[in-house]
Amino acid sequence: MKKIIIIDGGPRKTFNTASMLQKIAEGATSVSDQIEVQTVRLYDLQYRGCMSCMACKLKGRASNICKFRDALTPVLDEVAQADGLVLGSPIYFSEVTAQLRALLERLIFPWLSYNDYSLTAPKQMPVILTYTMNANQQQAQMVYQSMAIIENCLERAMGNVEHVDAHNTYQVLNYDRYELAGFPEPMKRQYRDEHWEQDLQRAYDAGRRMAQKIIAS
Ligand SMILES: Cc1cc2nc3c(=O)[nH]c(=O)nc-3n(C[C@H](O)[C@H](O)[C@H](O)COP(=O)(O)O)c2cc1C
Numbered sequence: 001m002k003k004i005i006i007i008d009g010g011p012r013k014t015f016n017t018a019s020m021l022q023k024i025a026e027g028a029t030s031v032s033d034q035i036e037v038q039t040v041r042l043y044d045l046q047y048r049g050c051m052s053c054m055a056c057k058l059k060g061r062a063s064n065i066c067k068f069r070d071a072l073t074p075v076l077d078e079v080a081q082a083d084g085l086v087l088g089s090p091i092y093f094s095e096v097t098a099q100l101r102a103l104l105e106r107l108i109f110p111w112l113s114y115n116d117y118s119l120t121a122p123k124q125m126p127v128i129l130t131y132t133m134n135a136n137q138q139q140a141q142m143v144y145q146s147m148a149i150i151e152n153c154l155e156r157a158m159g160n161v162e163h164v165d166a167h168n169t170y171q172v173l174n175y176d177r178y179e180l181a182g183f184p185e186p187m188k189r190q191y192r193d194e195h196w197e198q199d200l201q202r203a204y205d206a207g208r209r210m211a212q213k214i215i216a217s
Contacts, residue, residue, distance in 0.1 A: 002083040002214045006039040007047045007075070009089035009100030013041070016132035016169040020131075020203045024128060024164070027207025035211045040075050042099040047072035050101030064122050066106040076106060080122040083214045084123065086207075091133035094097050094146045108153045119134070119193035121157040126210050129154075130203065132166040132184065136191075140167055164206040166199040168192075193206075 006025055010017035024192070027083070047070045055067035065080050079085055085103075089096035111119045129151065131173040133143060144151075155161045168191045172178055175185035 001036045002034055002084060002211075003078075003081070003144060004037045004039060004084035004210065004214070005075075005078050005082040006081075006086040007088065007100070007103065008039060008041045008043075009087065009097045009103070010132075011043045011097070012090075015090075016166055017088045017090050017130065019200065020130045020164065020166055020168040021086065023200045023203035024086055024088075024130065024207035024210075027204035027209075029207075029212040031206075031208055031211035032215050038078065040078075042097075042103060045071040045075070047102065049104075050105035050109050051053045058112055064110045064120055065067075067108050068106070072103060074108055075103070079107065081213065082123075082125060083174060083217075084126050084128075084210045086128045086130065086210070088130035088132075088157070091131050091135065091143050094143050096147065104150055108150065108157070111153070111157045119153055124157075124159040126213050127154055127158050127161045128206050128210055129161060129163050130165060131163070134168060134171060136168050140165070162206055162209070163201075164203050166196070168195070170196075 002145045006021050008021050010033070019025060021039065025039065026092050028037055029036050053068055057064045066076050095101065111121050113120070131143060133140060135143060137189060151161060153200065168188065169190050170188055171183065175183070175188065
């Protein structure tokens with residue numbers, strides 16, 4: 001069996017990010033019964049970001065897997081052995097959520113050599129990044145700039161990184177119940193009617209492409 005780990009970095013179990021990730025999973029598993037998908041919901045776990053313990057850089061005992069032990073440890077171990085990695089998050093203040101950020105610190109810092117600045121993941125694998133956000137594609141440039149360093153590290157260490165994002169998402173089901181005048185519902189509804197099904201389809205297709213790459217490798 002080949003394994004794809006899907007990391008859901010959002011708090012809402014049925015909204016935009018979870019829906020996109022679900023479609024990626026469906027696309028991936030539609031390719032072959034040799035593809036297994038495991039979804040990890042970060043908000044169900046209690047863990048910390050990098051503790052700066054430097055245990056991963058100890059002389060003679062350097063490790064490219066985080067040595068700090070908490071509820072994230074099994075997740076990081078699974079990622080190290082996986083065949084594909086999907087990271088999903090709503091965008092909060094132009095970045096991924098604090099939970100996903102904390103995982104990324106713990107994932108990437110051990111890859112980084114402070115001797116020669118090389119980045120070495122335990123294993124290379126295809127990566128999909130899924131961000132969902134209020135921003136339209138133009139406004140999203142700020143998000144991509146905020147995430148550029150992390151994404152560059154992922155690409156250098158893991159290999160191919162693909163984006164499948166959803167812009168201008170519905171933030172609530174009923175806009176009448178909330179103070180959200182800055183996001184007029186008719187504008188949101190029109191965008192959703194024109195894009196949401198396509199976004200889900202792109203997520204499904206990205207899942208299929210990832211699975212096909214893994215099977216072919
Ligand atoms: C705390 C918070 C901060 C947010 N900041 C941004 C932001 O900076 N840019 C943006 O485009 N959307 C922002 N949003 C909107 C969410 O990214 C968007 O609604 C997303 O699709 C929610 O994902 P979910 O439905 O999976 O929870 C923010 C939402 C919250 C709750």
